[in-house]
Amino acid sequence: MSAREMRLTKFKIWGLLVLAAALVGAAAWFYSKGRQAAPVFVPPAEYKIHYAGNKDVGINQISVRAVYFVPKDQALSENKSWQPALDAALSKVKDFYQAQLQNSVKINFQIYPAAVIGQNDSMFYDGTTTSAGNPNALMAIQEELHSRLLSPGGDLYRGDFATDHGFNILAIIYEGVGSGGTLDQDSNFRGIKNSADLPVLLLSRSFLTDDQYQDFGLTFLAHELGHTLGLGDNYDTKTGQPYGDDLMGSGRFRPLIYNYLSQDDKNLLGIQ
Amino acid sequence: MTRLSIKTKLTWAFAFLGLLPLLLLGVLTLYVIDYTHRQDVATMENQLLAQKSAEVQKFLDDTAGLFEIKVGYNSSAAISDRDQKFLLESLLQNPSILEAEFINTDGQEAYKISSVQDTSFVPLANLKSFTAFQKALAGQIYFGPVEQTLSGPLMTVAGPVTSEGGTVVMVVIGKISLEPLVKTLSFANLGNSGYLYLVDQSGYVVGSAEKKYLGKNLMASAWIKELLSGRSQDGLGPDDRRTGLGGQTVLAAGKALPKQAWALVAEWPEADAFALTSQLQNQIGAFLAVVFLAVLGLGWLAGRQILRPLKALEAAAERLGEGKFDFNLDLNTGDELEELGRVINHAAADLKRLQELKEEFVFIAAHELRTPVTATKGYLSMISGGDAGPVPSAIKPLIEQVQNANQRLVQLVEDLLQVARNDAGRLTIALAPTDLGPCVDSVIAELQPLAAEKHISVEYQTSALPKISADSQRLKEILVNLVGNAIKYTPNGGKIKITHELNGNEVITHIADTGIGMTAEERAHLFEKFYRIKNTETSKISGTGLGLFIVKQIVEKMQGRIWVISEKGQGSTFSFAFERT
Numbered sequence: 001m002s003a004r005e006m007r008l009t010k011f012k013i014w015g016l017l018v019l020a021a022a023l024v025g026a027a028a029w030f031y032s033k034g035r036q037a038a039p040v041f042v043p044p045a046e047y048k049i050h051y052a053g054n055k056d057v058g059i060n061q062i063s064v065r066a067v068y069f070v071p072k073d074q075a076l077s078e079n080k081s082w083q084p085a086l087d088a089a090l091s092k093v094k095d096f097y098q099a100q101l102q103n104s105v106k107i108n109f110q111i112y113p114a115a116v117i118g119q120n121d122s123m124f125y126d127g128t129t130t131s132a133g134n135p136n137a138l139m140a141i142q143e144e145l146h147s148r149l150l151s152p153g154g155d156l157y158r159g160d161f162a163t164d165h166g167f168n169i170l171a172i173i174y175e176g177v178g179s180g181g182t183l184d185q186d187s188n189f190r191g192i193k194n195s196a197d198l199p200v201l202l203l204s205r206s207f208l209t210d211d212q213y214q215d216f217g218l219t220f221l222a223h224e225l226g227h228t229l230g231l232g233d234n235y236d237t238k239t240g241q242p243y244g245d246d247l248m249g250s251g252r253f254r255p256l257i258y259n260y261l262s263q264d265d266k267n268l269l270g271i272q
Numbered sequence: 273m274t275r276l277s278i279k280t281k282l283t284w285a286f287a288f289l290g291l292l293p294l295l296l297l298g299v300l301t302l303y304v305i306d307y308t309h310r311q312d313v314a315t316m317e318n319q320l321l322a323q324k325s326a327e328v329q330k331f332l333d334d335t336a337g338l339f340e341i342k343v344g345y346n347s348s349a350a351i352s353d354r355d356q357k358f359l360l361e362s363l364l365q366n367p368s369i370l371e372a373e374f375i376n377t378d379g380q381e382a383y384k385i386s387s388v389q390d391t392s393f394v395p396l397a398n399l400k401s402f403t404a405f406q407k408a409l410a411g412q413i414y415f416g417p418v419e420q421t422l423s424g425p426l427m428t429v430a431g432p433v434t435s436e437g438g439t440v441v442m443v444v445i446g447k448i449s450l451e452p453l454v455k456t457l458s459f460a461n462l463g464n465s466g467y468l469y470l471v472d473q474s475g476y477v478v479g480s481a482e483k484k485y486l487g488k489n490l491m492a493s494a495w496i497k498e499l500l501s502g503r504s505q506d507g508l509g510p511d512d513r514r515t516g517l518g519g520q521t522v523l524a525a526g527k528a529l530p531k532q533a534w535a536l537v538a539e540w541p542e543a544d545a546f547a548l549t550s551q552l553q554n555q556i557g558a559f560l561a562v563v564f565l566a567v568l569g570l571g572w573l574a575g576r577q578i579l580r581p582l583k584a585l586e587a588a589a590e591r592l593g594e595g596k597f598d599f600n601l602d603l604n605t606g607d608e609l610e611e612l613g614r615v616i617n618h619a620a621a622d623l624k625r626l627q628e629l630k631e632e633f634v635f636i637a638a639h640e641l642r643t644p645v646t647a648t649k650g651y652l653s654m655i656s657g658g659d660a661g662p663v664p665s666a667i668k669p670l671i672e673q674v675q676n677a678n679q680r681l682v683q684l685v686e687d688l689l690q691v692a693r694n695d696a697g698r699l700t701i702a703l704a705p706t707d708l709g710p711c712v713d714s715v716i717a718e719l720q721p722l723a724a725e726k727h728i729s730v731e732y733q734t735s736a737l738p739k740i741s742a743d744s745q746r747l748k749e750i751l752v753n754l755v756g757n758a759i760k761y762t763p764n765g766g767k768i769k770i771t772h773e774l775n776g777n778e779v780i781t782h783i784a785d786t787g788i789g790m791t792a793e794e795r796a797h798l799f800e801k802f803y804r805i806k807n808t809e810t811s812k813i814s815g816t817g818l819g820l821f822i823v824k825q826i827v828e829k830m831q832g833r834i835w836v837i838s839e840k841g842q843g844s845t846f847s848f849a850f851e852r853t
Contacts, residue, residue: 022291
């Protein structure tokens, strides 16, 4: 290769290098514009909600089936405004739980369209005592509703009402006294195999309609629903001394819109 | 040889001198815009954070002030029921305080009022296990975790009720709505989509204009953790450009609120923060691209424009080199190139005149020489023939030498005359339908003695050929030259073969010999004027170097073409072609 040819080749190589460097510089700048942002934790839009303390039982889809239950001897005392009151109460409770659980849970409720008149009188359901939430009534009514409403062949059976819609809860609005909810104390949740195993809550109709309970009657419904999700009381059930002022503690006496689940309870349900 | 045309050089020069600075300036501009705007964004974020954090802090300080109650006596007795009622009602005058209560030092609720419910149906309880009570009883102001409710964020605040002596006589606990803080954050504007949010000591988002962010725990983020530890983020750190709560890339800054171990965070989506500059940068980028293409195009056009007269000069120089001087360069560039064109025109005219003089001289000289050398030839012939008496045997070889020398002179003069005639345009050609065969026969017969002298066989296979368009006399001159050369350059005992070939509308004649052949370099110059191959094999062969030049002139005058195929030591095949009639 002659000296002239070498000069030309050098000229071309340097020219290409300089132009390439300029183009690479421009490209690098544009590339840096579109580079990936530093990765920073972003909380999930939705959480996997589960039965309190049991990750194996997912409850992102909750179905509340509500029944207004009137003992036979109280049939004439049936409250005529129970249905709109129950509908409004369930709507607000739904809003409360969806907000507390970061909109990671879908709750739908279905109200049995007519009051269910019991086959027995109040005394049968209430037993000898109505203290501690009237658990006797809860169990007796659950058993009766299981055979009459939820089992095919029952005199009040309706297929659409008995259909499985995720995590099913039976809410009994009782024309009597009491409030309570089933709480599976066993951490090894047994699972819901049939309607007889449904988590159940019972709440006196008075809490939804009577003036004296207007501030926190609704909160009681939410509190009992908390039990059906596996949440325990946050107060001493014998002395009433609270351990916290959340919904499951002393907050059960506060209006629902000013209430909340404690962070511990949220953690138990899957909100980290 | 590798060549770089002026056009290419000019294009490169334009590209480097025009584009490179422009490109560098463009990149620098884009970078500076990006850098300075990033700083502007951080400044705006920090100003907003400073303003809003001051508001948040003021709200919290004012609230804390309300929960620090001092009684005007110096005993450990609890406040009277009447005073409790008065004080709590006073507290509830603050719309942010939703409920408040006095707690005895044993933890028992003493008196409770609320602006959101009737507390007469609410049983009083013992709160001694509550952290809020314990902290306040210890004389501290307590800010509880923020809880999200359907009515907005709530916070428990507790403080001690102290006597003049500093004894805690009761505790006051209240529920505070943080809605005023949320409103404060809602009114904070950062472009179209920037937002602020408040994070509490546990990493929860407790205040945000976007409700969907409330309650989210961000403690898993090192960035947030660092912020909550009291180190503010200025918005210019490498991690301040990050993924925001909404999942998009944001430019984030944060200000710590050390009293509560809270933090206020500003996140401005990059797409929005850089909307204006992105548009500007795109415009600059587009402008650069257009200029880039324009400069390249202009460089190419300018190169072509400049190159045009140079091309004409190059062509003129080539014509000069070929000895063709009948041209006139017309360069109207109005610069040095036009002047150079004029000089070349003058040179061409002068050279043409010189050539004419030379040709005239050659013609006259050759013409004047022809008579004496022809006469000399005749007299020498007469002498050697004995017309002047017997020639002594000692003289005979000398006379033969003179005759040979004279013969070469005669040939040279003839050739020179031929060339001069041709150059002067006096070479007459009379094209007519001509039979090739008889011409070849005639030439072979004429040269047979020379061939026989060297024991060279001349083979010619005549065949029925169409007539060609040629001047028969000139055709013979061509054949004499080519066959004569074949004999001259073929060693004794060689072979010459003459054949014809029909090729379309042409009749091609090949004269192939088994002679010395020639190299590619020699072939390239073979038809040039006065060119002779010089090597040991040709040194003893006489010639003027004009024969093949004349042959080529004649062939071309007769609209024919001539070429040679030869390899050194492999013989040569001269071929010429004329159109058939």
